[in-house]
Amino acid sequence: MNIITNHMPTDELQALDAAHHMHPFTANDNLAAKGARIITRANGITLTDSDGKELLDAMAGLWCVNIGYGRHELAEAAARQMRELPYYNTFFQTSHVPAIALAAKLAELAPGDLNHVFYAGSGSEANDTNIRLVRHYWASKGKPDKKIIISRKNAYHGSTVAAASLGGMAAMHAQGGLPIPDIHHIEQPNWYAEGGDKTPEEFGLERARQLEQAIEMLGEDKIAAFIAEPVQGAGGVIVPPETYWPEIQRICDAHEILLIADEVICGFGRTGNWFGSQTYNIRPDVMTIAKGLSSGYAPIGGSMVSDEVAAVIAGGEFAHGYTYSGHPVAAAVALENLRILEEENIVDNVRDNIAPYLAEKWNALADHPFVGQASIAGMMASVALTPDKSARAPFAAKAGTIGLIGRGKSFDNGLVMRHVGDRMIISPPLVMTRADIDTMMERVIRTLDQTYAAAKEQGLLKA
Numbered sequence: 001m002n003i004i005t006n007h008m009p010t011d012e013l014q015a016l017d018a019a020h021h022m023h024p025f026t027a028n029d030n031l032a033a034k035g036a037r038i039i040t041r042a043n044g045i046t047l048t049d050s051d052g053k054e055l056l057d058a059m060a061g062l063w064c065v066n067i068g069y070g071r072h073e074l075a076e077a078a079a080r081q082m083r084e085l086p087y088y089n090t091f092f093q094t095s096h097v098p099a100i101a102l103a104a105k106l107a108e109l110a111p112g113d114l115n116h117v118f119y120a121g122s123g124s125e126a127n128d129t130n131i132r133l134v135r136h137y138w139a140s141k142g143k144p145d146k147k148i149i150i151s152r153k154n155a156y157h158g159s160t161v162a163a164a165s166l167g168g169m170a171a172m173h174a175q176g177g178l179p180i181p182d183i184h185h186i187e188q189p190n191w192y193a194e195g196g197d198k199t200p201e202e203f204g205l206e207r208a209r210q211l212e213q214a215i216e217m218l219g220e221d222k223i224a225a226f227i228a229e230p231v232q233g234a235g236g237v238i239v240p241p242e243t244y245w246p247e248i249q250r251i252c253d254a255h256e257i258l259l260i261a262d263e264v265i266c267g268f269g270r271t272g273n274w275f276g277s278q279t280y281n282i283r284p285d286v287m288t289i290a291k292g293l294s295s296g297y298a299p300i301g302g303s304m305v306s307d308e309v310a311a312v313i314a315g316g317e318f319a320h321g322y323t324y325s326g327h328p329v330a331a332a333v334a335l336e337n338l339r340i341l342e343e344e345n346i347v348d349n350v351r352d353n354i355a356p357y358l359a360e361k362w363n364a365l366a367d368h369p370f371v372g373q374a375s376i377a378g379m380m381a382s383v384a385l386t387p388d389k390s391a392r393a394p395f396a397a398k399a400g401t402i403g404l405i406g407r408g409k410s411f412d413n414g415l416v417m418r419h420v421g422d423r424m425i426i427s428p429p430l431v432m433t434r435a436d437i438d439t440m441m442e443r444v445i446r447t448l449d450q451t452y453a454a455a456k457e458q459g460l461l462k463a
């Protein structure tokens, strides 16, 4: 069913887009010169653009459309809620049904005693909340000097001033005077790029122990928390060595600091369990959620906190909140999304069926002459492209040159893949069938072959 048939011609839309719309993470002049691709509708795992071309969305939007597109139940839930109560706040000693019902459901799904949620409108906002929350927590316990948050280079925690400071993206820190004070970055567990001659196991331990070294250097009495994504997403789907998380958990247990798991991507089934913390057997005190919480159908995020943290915060007024904290329409949509994930056994099916099937095919990409490493965690995966497999060498060309060629080829092949530097990544909807995966993998392999050929032709196969 073509619902939107009355839109303007593509070139007119592109001209207006170029004239008035500033795109995130985009060189806008560059985009204006070629024109944005206009997406007009989507169903299942397939996007359709304004020229009627179809694309298999192997990124689930921006890692968020976990249940796939076109689920009318969510549209109904939004319409129903808008008619009944489109908005009310939760500041004035008031509450509303969607915020309550979603909080109770999240408490049931979250691991351990993470039984409390503070709502935000996005992952970035939730991480802003986390900074204030963990500092306020320690201040409330009579330790106002515990303010530093330890994070990691090449981490992604969002794009607001505070969230981008928490993140470890050098290109983001280079603009606008970031990071803010009292954020400390240790190195990432990226064995492929930084592990040298060490085994992944040795390297994982070494990088985890940087947390302990940072605690010793900065002083435990100055540190509020350590934050990390169970699997780095925007950093390039960096799956940590098996030794990494157990050692991090040991260090967190041995010291008086909070552990914040940023589950914005890993949450809601992405790694084959409800939360990445379950997959990696970690016990966070605080968990950031967004993206898959509503499968992207409405903007909503939040911080889930343990009984102990919530009890301390409850002792006074936490002077913090957003107009849209627990927005009733977004909360109703999220609740319906969780119902579908649960009742259709989507998370179990990822773990027991679809992710293992994808892993078998994805891991085989490591045999491709152009691929230095294939990594996968549930339904998020990456390949590192290289001119020299045995040395895991980067290209002589500027990082991202070959990745960008790869992204272009993938679109030509009817496939949305993303590149992070010279890594090609996917994070497809969780509702893919085996047949969908076969189709996707055919296009992935064609894309790699064509990118390899193009790199060769352009003389870019040099380390």
Ligand SMILES: *Cc1c(COP(=O)(O)O)cnc(C)c1O
Residues within 6 Å of the ligand: 121, 122, 123, 124, 125, 127, 156, 157, 158, 159, 229, 233, 234, 262, 263, 264, 265, 290, 291, 301
């Ligand atoms: C996307 C992302 C965020 C930021 O979420 P927004 O909704 O874009 O603000 C935070 N953390 C991680 C791990 C993310 O992937």
